[in-house]
Amino acid sequence: MTAAKPLRADAQRNRQALISKAREIFDAGDFDLRFDDFARLAGVGIGTLYRHFPTREALAEAVYHGEIAALCDRARQLQATLPAEKALATFLRGMVSHMDAHQGLARTFATLMATRSDALAEGSQALEQTVTDLVAAAVRNGSVRDDVGAGAVMMALHGIGAARDRPGWRAQADGVITLLLDGLRRPSSGERESEDVSTSS
Structure with a gap:
């Protein structure tokens, strides 16, 4: 099986920003937040969110x-x-x-x-x-x-x-x-x- 292509540095930063913000949100128990809002709170675009994580x-x-x-x-x-x-x-x-x-x-x-x-x-x-x-x-x-x-x-x-x-x-x-x-x-x-x-x- 072909290994996944490594992410560019900016893409890796965006992915990590989404994960870090999601951790804060989940830890606070905010389960009603719309999925699209994760992108805004992490400071990335909607397309970036769905490119890395298609679902909550x-x-x-x-x-x-x-x-x-x-x-x-x-x-x-x-x-x-x-x-x-x-x-x-x-x-x-x-x-x-x-x-x-x-x-x-x-x-x-x-x-x-x-x-x-x-x-x-x-x-x-x-x-x-x-x-x-x-x-x-x-x-x-x-x-x-x-x-x-x-x-x-x-x-x-x-x-x-x-x-x-x-x-x-x-x-x-x-x-x-x-x-x-x-x-x-x-x-x-x-x-x-x-x-x-x-x-x-």
Whole structure:
């Protein structure tokens, strides 16, 4: 398959301006804005908008890809600078902070999910691979148990996101992450011996 032709510098700037403005609009929860108005607010022409993004869904998908790429980059930075278990914990707590700070975006992405967007599926796979890498690194250094996979962590994150309209959501979400991290932690030898004694008695 022939690779897509790289965009000219001005075309790339226009595309990025549209994505940046759309991110602001979606984050503010302004779902009633006419699609054509995205062009005006981004400072580009209507033709430029439709050339890059023929539909609102296509623009939302581009915003979503950018968010996922930023989260994955953040995970790689954490892995490069922190012990594995600290990188995992910091990333998961950061995910909750991101959901809290960008609730409008979360609702936009939930709308994408309802349309069974391929972009959302690809983004979810990329995010799950990132979590898989974080968990695997913590398993290798012995800080995380090896009988719980990244799928369980993703289920917890999806559940946290789905419950974001609950009263007191942020405190409860932080509590779920604490429970998750406690559950993932590999018991010390002393704790394992205590568990063995309790099981046998």
